Amino acid sequence: MAPLPMWLEYDFGSISAIWTAFNNLSSHSNQQFAFTCATGNCTWPPHASLAVCSACNDISTHLVKSTGHAENSEDTTFPPGYMSGPDGDNAYTKFELPTMNMIISNLDNRGSQVEFTCQSTTQPGSTLSFQNSRALIVSFAMMRVNTNTPRSSGATALECALSFCTNICRSTVNEGVLNEEVLGSYSIRNLDSYSAFPGLNSLNQSKALDKVSNYTLDFHDLGDFRRTDLQLQIPVNDNVTALISNNDLSFNISDAAITTLAAISMDKFARRPPPL
Known part of the structure; x- marks a missing residue:
């Protein structure tokens, strides 16, 4: 399977979300979701949301x-200010x-x-x-x-x-302040998603490449083809899932958004050389 050359433009929504977090004008209050709560104390049913999760x-x-x-020799380079120990130790x-x-x-x-x-x-x-x-x-x-x-x-x-993930959250307002509680967090990929567009490569070929490459989302160094959206799913049989509508059990992420986040992470923070 010969990968096709591919050029994607940055997804500016993803870029904006990243740089907003580093902006000195940003604060916890001005990054909150807009909401309407006439009484100042409200509770809404749990809802599902696409997110970026962290783990260490x-x-x-x-x-x-x-x-x-280390031996003393003409080829040995020692740090500035270094003094050999007794007997050249x-x-x-x-x-x-x-x-x-x-x-x-x-x-x-x-x-x-x-x-x-x-x-x-x-x-x-x-x-x-x-x-x-x-x-x-x-x-x-x-x-x-x-x-x-x-x-x-x-x-x-x-x-x-x-990593990309999906969260089930409960939103409440207490005395005019919005609070969000994460009830469940998942990172379940639909392995039939993020595959080659029809007509470019077969589904079986792209799935084979995914498996060989440990299901990476970044093919910068491997060569790739245009892909369909990545889909993340929320398990149907989870206890928390019963709290939300069945229409909210999957979320799609575009190829451009995925490539943008991977490229910014590596190009800007890890100094990988361009192009995208």
């Missing part, structure tokens, strides 16, 4: 620690996440110390704790070393992700 997992157990001694401590190719290596208590490193991906298969995600937007892996401890022993690693 501690991946410190995957860290591998090693120690050693250049002891170092290294922490790494091997499967993610992330490393922090410091000379023990000498010279400049690296404390933090981070990398991002839109590919579920390149994560440690989000490989089963079917609606991943972007994941960030972070390593931190406490350089104030002997041999930088206080190392930790964290992996956080943003």
